[in-house]
Amino acid sequence: MKKRISINVCMGTGGMAAGGKEVLDRFAEEFNKEGISAKFQDSPYIHKVGCRGFCARDVLVDIVIDGNKTTYEHVTPDHVPQIVSEHIVGGVVVAALSVKEDYHAFKDKQVKVVLSDCGELDPEDIDAYIKSAGYQSIKRVLDGMTPDDVIGIIKDSGLRGRGGAGFPTGLKWEYGRREKSPVKYLICNADEGDPGAFMDRSVVEGNPHLLIEGMAIGAYAIGAEHGYVYIRAEYPLAVDRLRLALNQSRERGYLGKNILNSGFNFDIKVKLGAGAFVCGEETALIASIEGKRGMPKAKPPFPAQKGLFGKPTIINNVETLANVPYIIRNGAEWFASMGTEKSKGTKVFALTGKVKNTGLIEVPMGITLREIIYDIGGGIEKDKKFKAVQTGGPSGGCLTEDLLDISVDYESLGQAGSIMGSGGMVVLDEDNCMVNMARYFLEFTQNESCGKCTPCRVGTKRLLEILDRITEGRGKTNDMELLEDLSRDIIAASLCGLGQTAPNPVLSTLKRFRGEYEAHIVEKRCPAGVCKALITYTINADKCTGCTACARVCPVTAITGEKKKPHRIDQALCVKCNSCFEACKFNSIKKI
Numbered sequence: 233m234k235k236r237i238s239i240n241v242c243m244g245t246g247g248m249a250a251g252g253k254e255v256l257d258r259f260a261e262e263f264n265k266e267g268i269s270a271k272f273q274d275s276p277y278i279h280k281v282g283c284r285g286f287c288a289r290d291v292l293v294d295i296v297i298d299g300n301k302t303t304y305e306h307v308t309p310d311h312v313p314q315i316v317s318e319h320i321v322g323g324v325v326v327a328a329l330s331v332k333e334d335y336h337a338f339k340d341k342q343v344k345v346v347l348s349d350c351g352e353l354d355p356e357d358i359d360a361y362i363k364s365a366g367y368q369s370i371k372r373v374l375d376g377m378t379p380d381d382v383i384g385i386i387k388d389s390g391l392r393g394r395g396g397a398g399f400p401t402g403l404k405w406e407y408g409r410r411e412k413s414p415v416k417y418l419i420c421n422a423d424e425g426d427p428g429a430f431m432d433r434s435v436v437e438g439n440p441h442l443l444i445e446g447m448a449i450g451a452y453a454i455g456a457e458h459g460y461v462y463i464r465a466e467y468p469l470a471v472d473r474l475r476l477a478l479n480q481s482r483e484r485g486y487l488g489k490n491i492l493n494s495g496f497n498f499d500i501k502v503k504l505g506a507g508a509f510v511c512g513e514e515t516a517l518i519a520s521i522e523g524k525r526g527m528p529k530a531k532p533p534f535p536a537q538k539g540l541f542g543k544p545t546i547i548n549n550v551e552t553l554a555n556v557p558y559i560i561r562n563g564a565e566w567f568a569s570m571g572t573e574k575s576k577g578t579k580v581f582a583l584t585g586k587v588k589n590t591g592l593i594e595v596p597m598g599i600t601l602r603e604i605i606y607d608i609g610g611g612i613e614k615d616k617k618f619k620a621v622q623t624g625g626p627s628g629g630c631l632t633e634d635l636l637d638i639s640v641d642y643e644s645l646g647q648a649g650s651i652m653g654s655g656g657m658v659v660l661d662e663d664n665c666m667v668n669m670a671r672y673f674l675e676f677t678q679n680e681s682c683g684k685c686t687p688c689r690v691g692t693k694r695l696l697e698i699l700d701r702i703t704e705g706r707g708k709t710n711d712m713e714l715l716e717d718l719s720r721d722i723i724a725a726s727l728c729g730l731g732q733t734a735p736n737p738v739l740s741t742l743k744r745f746r747g748e749y750e751a752h753i754v755e756k757r758c759p760a761g762v763c764k765a766l767i768t769y770t771i772n773a774d775k776c777t778g779c780t781a782c783a784r785v786c787p788v789t790a791i792t793g794e795k796k797k798p799h800r801i802d803q804a805l806c807v808k809c810n811s812c813f814e815a816c817k818f819n820s821i822k823k824i
């Protein structure tokens with residue numbers, strides 16, 4: 233009996249980097265070579281799909297035969313002949329290459345809305361999107377809904393902005409709608425400047441038509457004929473796929489003049505950003521599109537009143553807009569049934585740091601941090617002790633073990649002293665130094681400050697200098713008070729969100745890890761053994777077996793000793809690279 237087969241090869245940025253294209257080509261080659269296609273009902277559908285989150289296992293490949301899906305991980309072109317002959321032709325799954333329990337644990341606890349088709353459909357094929365109910369929502373909207381109907385549904389759904397501030401989307405659209413102007417703009421913010429974040433990039437790479445459809449619906453609701461996607465130039469694959477998708481949707485009449493014969497006109501331009509974090513801020517983003525230097529302006533007037541080229545402008549994040557077609561398709565109640573009372577739907581997070589399963593995840597609001605870190609993330613790497621989780625990226629704060637059972641939603645994270653932000657989540661273990669961590673985020677925001685206002689430009693520099701001296705063992709007794717005072721001043725006096733949130737990692741680590749600051753300042757000691765100036769490597773002669781492993785890896789030959797005799801470290805030569813510590817199998821090297 234002939235079978236129906238589809239082969240999905242992961243080709244987001246991660247999948248491509250791991251060799252996705254070579255794997256896809258090899259599948260096509262094998263099918264051509266052996267004439268296997270004849271055994272199947274339709275010719276095999278071998279196609280690229282977007283990221284499904286677990287990039288550490290790339291190249292991931294799904295083989296779907298008559299509706300039964302098997303996923304393979306770490307696939308290389310050399311594995312392809314075996315998968316084709318044993319599984320596709322022979323009907324026996326190649327167990328050694330297929331995903332294991334931990335992949336299912338990572339995947340099965342997630343609830344995918346925005347990412348539901350990423351990893352399933354070909355992002356470069358508009359027909360694949362249409363087959364998956366794509367562009368039905370805009371059709372339905374233009375077929376008989378008024379802009380107020382659309383705004384009503386979005387309001388009822390409870391959708392809030394996913395770009396950081398969590399502002400209600402329906403209300404924002406209503407503000408845009410109210411403005412009386414023949415020219416209005418809708419901008420999609422795809423700048424994604426937070427370090428480590430790749431949520432928005434994955435949506436654009438994996439399902440660009442979803443974003444286009446969401447934007448068309450938003451534009452109809454507010455009465456805009458012109459749209460922009462502001463996307464950073466360092467996302468070349470996302471930009472290419474977005475441009476291709478825009479051309480396809482124009483050809484099919486989903487963009488342009490008189491969309492679907494409704495009389496509604498809307499088109500989208502792509503504007504490349506140069507990768508400045510501050511250009512994610514609304515007024516700086518607008519300045520950047522206008523061809524000016526990306527610097528924030530004081531609000532009011534708000535962009536909804538006077539935005540791009542002085543016209544009413546609504547700015548929404550990629551994930552926010554990508555939720556919209558699903559809300560129109562499935563209804564406000566469906567969306568509002570997920571999440572908590574005030575935070576509805578799902579949220580995409582980039583789960584990174586010291587968890588076993590790092591990657592991109594989508595979870596219902598209201599899930600606990602513990603479920604994310606332990607059930608989906610698989611727990612802490614090397615089974616070390618959990619120390620904290622930083623949510624909200626450089627504008628956020630860190631949460632400790634006692635807070636692991638709080639619900640992940642805008643309110644609870646805020647009450648606990650952090651924020652949802654755009655979705656960065658960095659897990660830290662006992663080997664992370666919290667002072668150094670605060671320093672890392674502050675260095676980022678200080679570098680990215682546009683310099684327009686003094687509290688942010690000079691204040692963050694001074695904060696960084698204080699953190700530098702603490703981590704270098706030159707901390708002064710009143711440094712903690714100084715950090716707190718200065719942080720409060722910067723928050724109160726900065727013009728834009730960058731400066732207003734930059735001190736958050738400092739304040740939250742000071743609150744929850746005061747002892748660690750004290751150890752650095754008073755005892756000149758880094759308890760986690762991270763701050764180079766405060767640690768010394770020594771060899772415990774009683775434990776050392778003289779195996780020489782440490783001496784062989786030391787880049788500066790600071791370690792000497794005869795074979796099978798205790799070794800020693802010359803402190804004057806040691807550059808504290810940690811290589812010997814990692815190489816010693818006998819736990820003989822002490823880091824104090």
Ligand SMILES: Cc1cc2nc3c(=O)[nH]c(=O)nc-3n(C[C@H](O)[C@H](O)[C@H](O)COP(=O)(O)O)c2cc1C
Nearest residue numbers: 393394395421424425512513514548549552729730
């Ligand atoms: C310094 C700074 C950087 C920001 N970066 C982004 C970003 O990369 N993407 C984003 O959507 N919003 C970013 N925001 C928030 C946006 O200014 C804006 O609130 C958001 O795009 C609104 O969309 P939403 O209502 O759909 O969340 C940033 C804000 C600040 C202050």
Ligand code: SF4
Nearest residue numbers: 683684685688728731
């Ligand atoms: S707070 Fe910082 S980033 Fe924002 S306008 Fe002032 S100097 Fe620029």
Ligand code: SF4
Nearest residue numbers: 786806807809810812
């Ligand atoms: S920490 Fe690095 S430089 Fe120092 S002794 Fe060990 S290997 Fe050598």
Ligand code: SF4
Nearest residue numbers: 776777779780782816
């Ligand atoms: S690796 Fe450890 S046990 Fe081996 S010589 Fe070095 S300190 Fe001694």
